[in-house]
Amino acid sequence: xxxxxxxAPPPVHLPEMGEPDAMKNPANPLAWALLAEGATDPLVRYxxxxxxxxxxLDALRGNGWKGFGPVPWSxxxxxxxxxxxxxxxxxxxxxxxxxxxxxxxxxxxDCDPDCVAELLT
Numbered sequence: 001x002x003x004x005x006x007x008a009p010p011p012v013h014l015p016e017m018g019e020p021d022a023m024k025n026p027a028n029p030l031a032w033a034l035l036a037e038g039a040t041d042p043l044v045r046y047x048x049x050x051x052x053x054x055x056x057l058d059a060l061r062g063n064g065w066k067g068f069g070p071v072p073w074s075x076x077x078x079x080x081x082x083x084x085x086x087x088x089x090x091x092x093x094x095x096x097x098x099x100x101x102x103x104x105x106x107x108x109x110d111c112d113p114d115c116v117a118e119l120l121t
Contacts, residue, residue, distance in 0.1 A: 009069035014059055014077040029056035030080025036087035046091035052084030053104075071111035073118075082111060086119035 032052025
């Protein structure tokens, strides 16, 4: 059961981000998450995911996020950001950067704890 915290910030619901193509729409974190998901080299995966992570944080902050609080997985436009964070976590683990993995996992859990198991498997 989730408890409604009256002091918590409201959930962020990003607007549609447009086409997920990094060449045509580099601000879309989903474009970078998709590139990371398809990369076979762990450093390339890390680079794509890191770009998506930063583009995602820019989008969240531009829509009122203050660095913490809910970013619901159930809201489709939020998924690019959450997938980028997850890909960064997985890529960090692949290059033995456990502190980055832990930080990204904690961020995902803060954003939407229900998505962690799905995205980090």
